[in-house]
Amino acid sequence: MRAKRSNPVRLVLRRGVDCFVALLLAMTVVPSSAAAADADFTQFISSLWPEAAKAGVSRAVFARETGGLEPDYKLPDLLLPGRPKTGAPSQAEFVQVPADYLREASIARLASHGRTLMQQHAATLRAIEQRFGVPGPIILAIWGRETDFGRHRLPYDAVRVLATQAYVGRRKEQYRGELIAALQLLQSGVVTRKDLRASWGGAVGLTQFLPSEVTKHGVDFDGDGRVDLWHSVPDALASAAQQLVNKGWQRGVRWAYEVRAPGNADCTQGVPEVTKPIGQWLQEGFVPARGLRLSAAEQAQSASLLQPEGIYGPSFLTTQNYFVIKEYNFSDLYVLFVGHLADRMAGGASFETPWSASHQLRTISVEAMQRRLTELRLYSDKIDGKAGMKTRAALGAYQKRAGIKVDCWPSEEVLRAMRAGR
Structure with a gap:
C-alpha cells in the first residue's frame, strides 16, 4: 500500500x-x-485599612484613593523579589562630585531669580525671620533647591509612590506611615490628589515635605485657615523655617564659614564629633576666606571641620545650623548648595577655593571601602556607598596606618591598597 x-x-x-x-x-x-x-499588592493595600481607620481616615476616602492603585516598580531604591536591586538612590547629592552638583551656572541662575523673589516677598520674609529667626535667603534657597522656586513640576503621583515604597521599598515601615499621612491630608481637603505630586522619595509641596512633616511643621502663615504647601508661598516658606527651628536652628548663627586650611591640617578631624570654638580653629592656622573678619561672638561659636573633597577643594567650619539644614536633607552637598545659594542671594561671591575635578567612585566601590574600614575597626557607620564625613575621616585614618598619602578622599589607589592588604 x-x-x-x-x-x-x-x-x-x-x-x-x-x-x-x-x-x-x-x-x-x-x-x-x-x-x-x-x-x-492589592492585598497589602487592603491590609492597611485598620491602620488608616485608626488614624481617622474614612472608609470612603480610603476606597477612593486606593481603589485600582498599582505599584510603580520603575522607582529607584526598591527591593524587588527575584530581581536585581534597582541600585542606590539616584539623588544627585550622592552620585555627583561637588564641582558638578555645585555648578556655578546653576548657582548663579538660581541666585539671580532668588534676588527677584527676595524683593517680591520682602514683607513675608521679614515676618518669617522675625518670628522664627531663620534668614529669608536660607528658606528661599531651600525652595530654589527643592523645586526651582516652584517651576519644577514633581513627576510622580504621591499616593502611588508612597504605596510602592511601603510595599517593596527599603524603609517599608516609614513609608507605611507616610502613606497613611498622605491619606489624612487628602481627607482634610488641604490638597487634592491631582496636586499631591511627589519626588520618587515621596516628598511633596513647594519646599518638599514628607506628608507626616506637613502635620508636624506646617504653618498657616497667610491666615486662610489651612496649611497649603502647594500654592501658598508664605505657608511653604514659613513651614520650612518652622521645620528648621523644630530641629534646633539657632537665631543669629551662620550656617558655615569657608576657610583656607593650613598645610598641616589633619583631615581626619573632619567629623561632627570633633568640635572646637571657631577662634581655636583660627589659632591652628585656618584662615577665613576673602579676609572675612569674625567677631568675638562668632569666634566663640563651636564648629566642626568639613572638607568635602578631603584635602582638595574648599574647607569649611560648620556651625550647629549646618547640621540643622542637614536634617532637611542628609547630604553635605545639599547643605553646601543651600547655604552657598543663600549667601549668593545676599550678595556673596562664589567659593574662594575652586572645586577640584575629582573622580567619583562607584557606589559599589565605596561600599567595599566601608566594609574593609569596618573590618579594621576604623568605621562604624552605615554601609551605604556614600563618601560622607565619617567615611572620609576613616579613610584618612586608614591612610595613616598604611603609610600612604593622607588626603581623606576615596580613590582607586586607596581601594587597590585595601585589596592588596596593606
Whole structure:
C-alpha cells in the first residue's frame, strides 16, 4: 500500500496554528505572574485599612484613593523579589562630585531669580525671620533647591509612590506611615490628589515635605485657615523655617564659614564629633576666606571641620545650623548648595577655593571601602556607598596606618591598597 503524501500547504497551516497557540500560551503565562504580583499588592493595600481607620481616615476616602492603585516598580531604591536591586538612590547629592552638583551656572541662575523673589516677598520674609529667626535667603534657597522656586513640576503621583515604597521599598515601615499621612491630608481637603505630586522619595509641596512633616511643621502663615504647601508661598516658606527651628536652628548663627586650611591640617578631624570654638580653629592656622573678619561672638561659636573633597577643594567650619539644614536633607552637598545659594542671594561671591575635578567612585566601590574600614575597626557607620564625613575621616585614618598619602578622599589607589592588604 502506497504511503499518503503530505500536503505542504496543510503542513504550513498546521505549523502556523501551532505557533499561534504557543504564542497565546506564552502571553497567558506572563500576565498571570504579573497579575499575581498585583494581587499581592492589592492585598497589602487592603491590609492597611485598620491602620488608616485608626488614624481617622474614612472608609470612603480610603476606597477612593486606593481603589485600582498599582505599584510603580520603575522607582529607584526598591527591593524587588527575584530581581536585581534597582541600585542606590539616584539623588544627585550622592552620585555627583561637588564641582558638578555645585555648578556655578546653576548657582548663579538660581541666585539671580532668588534676588527677584527676595524683593517680591520682602514683607513675608521679614515676618518669617522675625518670628522664627531663620534668614529669608536660607528658606528661599531651600525652595530654589527643592523645586526651582516652584517651576519644577514633581513627576510622580504621591499616593502611588508612597504605596510602592511601603510595599517593596527599603524603609517599608516609614513609608507605611507616610502613606497613611498622605491619606489624612487628602481627607482634610488641604490638597487634592491631582496636586499631591511627589519626588520618587515621596516628598511633596513647594519646599518638599514628607506628608507626616506637613502635620508636624506646617504653618498657616497667610491666615486662610489651612496649611497649603502647594500654592501658598508664605505657608511653604514659613513651614520650612518652622521645620528648621523644630530641629534646633539657632537665631543669629551662620550656617558655615569657608576657610583656607593650613598645610598641616589633619583631615581626619573632619567629623561632627570633633568640635572646637571657631577662634581655636583660627589659632591652628585656618584662615577665613576673602579676609572675612569674625567677631568675638562668632569666634566663640563651636564648629566642626568639613572638607568635602578631603584635602582638595574648599574647607569649611560648620556651625550647629549646618547640621540643622542637614536634617532637611542628609547630604553635605545639599547643605553646601543651600547655604552657598543663600549667601549668593545676599550678595556673596562664589567659593574662594575652586572645586577640584575629582573622580567619583562607584557606589559599589565605596561600599567595599566601608566594609574593609569596618573590618579594621576604623568605621562604624552605615554601609551605604556614600563618601560622607565619617567615611572620609576613616579613610584618612586608614591612610595613616598604611603609610600612604593622607588626603581623606576615596580613590582607586586607596581601594587597590585595601585589596592588596596593606
